[in-house]
Amino acid sequence: MENIFPVYDQLISREEKENFLNQKASVFWLTGLSGSGKTTIAKQVERILFNKGFFVQLIDGDNVRSGLCSNLSFTIEDRKENIRRIAELTALSLRQGIICINTFVSPTRDIRQMAHDIIGAEDFNEIYINTPLEECEKRDVKGLYQKARAGEIKGFTGIDSPFEMPLDPALTISTSQSIQESAIQLVDFVLTKVQPT
Ligand code: ADP
Numbered sequence: 001m002e003n004i005f006p007v008y009d010q011l012i013s014r015e016e017k018e019n020f021l022n023q024k025a026s027v028f029w030l031t032g033l034s035g036s037g038k039t040t041i042a043k044q045v046e047r048i049l050f051n052k053g054f055f056v057q058l059i060d061g062d063n064v065r066s067g068l069c070s071n072l073s074f075t076i077e078d079r080k081e082n083i084r085r086i087a088e089l090t091a092l093s094l095r096q097g098i099i100c101i102n103t104f105v106s107p108t109r110d111i112r113q114m115a116h117d118i119i120g121a122e123d124f125n126e127i128y129i130n131t132p133l134e135e136c137e138k139r140d141v142k143g144l145y146q147k148a149r150a151g152e153i154k155g156f157t158g159i160d161s162p163f164e165m166p167l168d169p170a171l172t173i174s175t176s177q178s179i180q181e182s183a184i185q186l187v188d189f190v191l192t193k194v195q196p197t
Contacts, residue, residue, distance in 0.1 A: 008095070017097030018196070021055045026193040027090055027100045027119050028186070031112060031166060032129030033158045034144060035136035037175045037182065038103035041129065044183035045190065046101060054194060056099045059086060074155050076108070083111050087118035094123055099194050107163045125193065127186065128169040133158045135175070 018024055028045075030038040039060050046058045061082075065072070069085055072078040083106055090100045106112050116124045136158065137145040148156035155161040166172075171189045173182045 014095045014097055017095075021097045022196050023054050023097065023099060024194045024196060025094045025097045025099055025123070026125060026190075027094060027102065027123050028125050028127055028190060029106070029112070029115060029119075030101065030103045030127045030129055031106045031169075032131060033133060033136045033163055034105055034156075035139045035141050036129040036131035037173075037179065038105075038129050040179055041173065041175075041182045041186060042101045042103045044179065045186045048183060048187050049099065049190060049194075054099055055097070056101060057093050058101045058103070059090070060103045061105060074161070076161075079107065080111055080114065083115050084118070087115040090115075091119050094119065099190070105157050105163070107157045107161065109164045109167070112166065125170040125189075126166050126168075127189075128166045128172045129175065129182075130165070130172050131175040133163075 014025065030042055032038050039062075042058055042060070046056050049056045064082070064086060068089070069082045072082050083104060086102060086104065090102060093100050106115065112126060116126070140146055144153060144156060145159065147153045148159040157163050171186070173185055175182060177185075
């Protein structure tokens with residue numbers, strides 16, 4: 001196959017960097033409704049892994065919306081562009097040997113498939129944070145569901161914009177369990193992928 005990234009041949013390889021970091025790089029892509037617990041669980045997982053000596057990057061929807069993707073709205077096209085940029089950024093981090101945890105609603109199968117294709121099947125682990133809409137709406141951490149129900153926010157996922165649940169996620173986390181239990185479940189899964197050989 002034609003090498004479309006010739007400059008990479010001149011750089012320190014991913015493998016060397018993974019050896020330096022004493023880990024295998026991989027991507028854990030958390031998808032789920034707003035308020036499902038993606039960020040809460042991911043933050044705990046980042047801390048646990050870091051304390052175990054792993055080098056981890058956590059990218060969250062809210063961070064990129066205020067910076068890299070601040071010019072994008074929440075139309076399906078812009079959501080797709082948002083995820084395209086994040087997936088490309090993540091692919092670059094992966095080459096640096098970094099374990100990447102991404103927390104994005106990424107509502108449609110099409111959007112997640114694009115992320116999967118950019119990152120590559122080998123490295124892409126789809127993690128479904130499966131919290132029912134009613135529960136997310138009850139939590140309404142940021143007051144967004146109330147606004148969406150009142151029509152103050154248009155195109156809100158789960159209300160007037162679709163969320164397509166993953167058909168074959170690598171892992172499903174049910175938030176009927178505690179935050180701590182969910183974090184441990186995810187850490188255990190991550191460890192099966194990132195331990196150096
Ligand atoms: P998301 O990143 O998916 O939008 P957040 O992590 O920002 O969701 O918000 C989830 C909220 O739900 C937090 O305030 C968290 O404390 C709360 N919560 C309550 N129970 C759970 C649970 N079992 N798992 C995850 N989050 C929970």
